[in-house]
Amino acid sequence: MKDAFLPLREDLVRTTYASHFVELLDSFTQEADENQALYQLLVDGLGWLCRTNDLQRAARYYELRLLDLVGYRPQLFECVFCGEAIRPQPQFYSPADGGVIRPACGQQHPRAKPISLNALKLLRYMQTIPLRQSRRLN
Numbered sequence: 581m582k583d584a585f586l587p588l589r590e591d592l593v594r595t596t597y598a599s600h601f602v603e604l605l606d607s608f609t610q611e612a613d614e615n616q617a618l619y620q621l622l623v624d625g626l627g628w629l630c631r632t633n634d635l636q637r638a639a640r641y642y643e644l645r646l647l648d649l650v651g652y653r654p655q656l657f658e659c660v661f662c663g664e665a666i667r668p669q670p671q672f673y674s675p676a677d678g679g680v681i682r683p684a685c686g687q688q689h690p691r692a693k694p695i696s697l698n699a700l701k702l703l704r705y706m707q708t709i710p711l712r713q714s715r716r717l718n
């Protein structure tokens with residue numbers, strides 16, 4: 581064993597987050613299906629949970645990276661319906677449709693929920709930068 585992730589065993593909240601990480605990975609993969617990138621993401625994710633005090637940020641970061649690696653990367657830069665570039669303004673978001681929907685398309689779509697400009701910026705930032713940099717985010 582290289583790392584026992586001891587902080588995860590000593591803190592119930594951290595244990596819960598770690599369980600969330602493992603359950604998510606389990607639900608996106610098949611038994612005995614080798615995937616080194618997903619394995620490394622889990623190892624890194626459990627390591628982040630040991631070291632950070634911002635568990636929610638680590639979880640959102642892990643979730644976005646996991647979605648990327650399993651082929652469900654949310655589209656955050658173009659409207660998922662018409663392909664137009666997303667402008668810096670409040671938009672709509674639909675997980676079922678795979679990402680952001682510009683206002684003109686989203687108002688007609690019942691599954692589209694409003695997303696603030698700041699939330700969208702945060703998701704874009706976390707989707708494109710390494711975790712090391714995301715720690716500097718306020």
Ligand SMILES: [Zn+2]
Binds near residue numbers: 659664681684685
């Ligand atoms: Zn559109």
